[in-house]
Amino acid sequence: xxxxxxGVVVAPFSRVKKIVVTLIVIVLIVVVVASVGTTxxxxxxxxxxxxxxxxxxxxxxxxxxxxxxxxxxxxxxxxRSARIFTYYLKYVQQxxxxxxxxxxxxxxxxxxxxxxxxxxxLTVKEQGIKLxxxxxxxxxxxxxxxxxQFGIDPxxxxxxxxxxxxxxxxxxxxxxxQAQLKSRLEGYLFPETYEWxxxxxxxxMLNNMMLELDKKLEQLPDNWQQAMADRGQSFxxxxxxxxxIEREAVLDEERPLVSGVIHNRLRKKMELQIDATVQYxxxxxxxxxxxxxxxxxxxxxxxxxxxxxxxxxxxPSLSSIKAAIYPADNNYLYYVTKKDGTKAHYxxxxxDQHQKNIAVSKKNESTLKK
Numbered sequence: 001x002x003x004x005x006x007g008v009v010v011a012p013f014s015r016v017k018k019i020v021v022t023l024i025v026i027v028l029i030v031v032v033v034a035s036v037g038t039t040x041x042x043x044x045x046x047x048x049x050x051x052x053x054x055x056x057x058x059x060x061x062x063x064x065x066x067x068x069x070x071x072x073x074x075x076x077x078x079x080r081s082a083r084i085f086t087y088y089l090k091y092v093q094q095x096x097x098x099x100x101x102x103x104x105x106x107x108x109x110x111x112x113x114x115x116x117x118x119x120x121x122l123t124v125k126e127q128g129i130k131l132x133x134x135x136x137x138x139x140x141x142x143x144x145x146x147x148x149q150f151g152i153d154p155x156x157x158x159x160x161x162x163x164x165x166x167x168x169x170x171x172x173x174x175x176x177x178q179a180q181l182k183s184r185l186e187g188y189l190f191p192e193t194y195e196w197x198x199x200x201x202x203x204x205m206l207n208n209m210m211l212e213l214d215k216k217l218e219q220l221p222d223n224w225q226q227a228m229a230d231r232g233q234s235f236x237x238x239x240x241x242x243x244x245i246e247r248e249a250v251l252d253e254e255r256p257l258v259s260g261v262i263h264n265r266l267r268k269k270m271e272l273q274i275d276a277t278v279q280y281x282x283x284x285x286x287x288x289x290x291x292x293x294x295x296x297x298x299x300x301x302x303x304x305x306x307x308x309x310x311x312x313x314x315x316p317s318l319s320s321i322k323a324a325i326y327p328a329d330n331n332y333l334y335y336v337t338k339k340d341g342t343k344a345h346y347x348x349x350x351x352d353q354h355q356k357n358i359a360v361s362k363k364n365e366s367t368l369k370k
């Protein structure tokens with residue numbers, strides 16, 4: 001039915017309601033789509049910019065506003081959007097404590113990391129420089145890393161490691177004072193990531209790395225020193241074995257097995273015949289050792305001399321130290337890499353078994369090359 005009034009057609013109420021509901025739905029959809037789009041935009045704008053190894057230097061003068069700082073960060077490629085970053089500062093109630101000064105920041109830092117750096121005033125003068133000492137590095141290799149990060153002459157680092165005596169670390173008192181040591185602090189500089197001021201002294205670096213070893217030893221079982229004593233083993237000898245394990249085993253689960261082999265051969269007074277001890281004689285490791293290399297005269301050459309070398313040949317990890325103290329109880333006397341891409345080893349109890357393992361290893365290598 002239609003209602004007529006002075007020639008005007010009035011739509012039924014149900015039809016008007018339908019139109020109104022449709023309009024409301026359309027408006028809601030537009031609002032939701034706009035809201036989702038805005039949320040995605042803001043989320044994207046707050047993501048860190050692509051990482052880079054090249055730091056950006058920014059100078060923030062006293063009294064600079066958070067908005068101006070945000071614009072500077074955007075120009076330097078450290079944030080994606082100054083406007084969104086400013087909104088974020090208001091949301092997290094930050095920006096009022098930013099400190100003036102010269103900063104170095106790496107693209108890829110999160111917004112919170114940038115805020116923390118500015119709040120704490122970690123300027124170029126006060127920011128630390130990181131030094132990462134990989135597991136299995138020698139004193140010489142550490143010295144090269146120190147030169148790269150701090151610009152310190154490697155010769156000075158090596159000299160201090162050999163001659164400095166004013167160290168406070170406990171482990172320093174446990175090292176052997178032997179003239180035949182190639183490097184006195186070899187093995188005692190714990191592999192870790194450190195952060196120091198730009199003007200740190202070499203002797204402080206060395207002491208800090210040994211203090212880190214002190215701390216790591218506290219994580220060992222309570223009976224670790226007794227376990228060494230029961231075996232008639234000194235701390236220096238244990239650390240030497242740990243360094244051999246570090247250079248021979250890649251997989252953590254194999255470290256106790258390799259340790260078992262070393263202890264078994266020592267007990268039987270066999271030559272250890274560990275290639276890594278020969279490699280240690282050269283400034284740079286060789287891709288392959290030849291027979292003439294194995295004949296190089298040195299107390300570190302475990303092909304020519306029975307027993308342990310005079311001292312560690314690298315900085316061992318805590319897992320290698322644990323393995324040196326707690327070797328696996330086995331009868332293995334030999335091991336050879338599987339050469340199948342797993343970095344694992346075959347272990348043998350006698351020479352015949354070892355020869356068979358070598359044959360399998362060579363077959364794996366041939367298969368892998370195809």
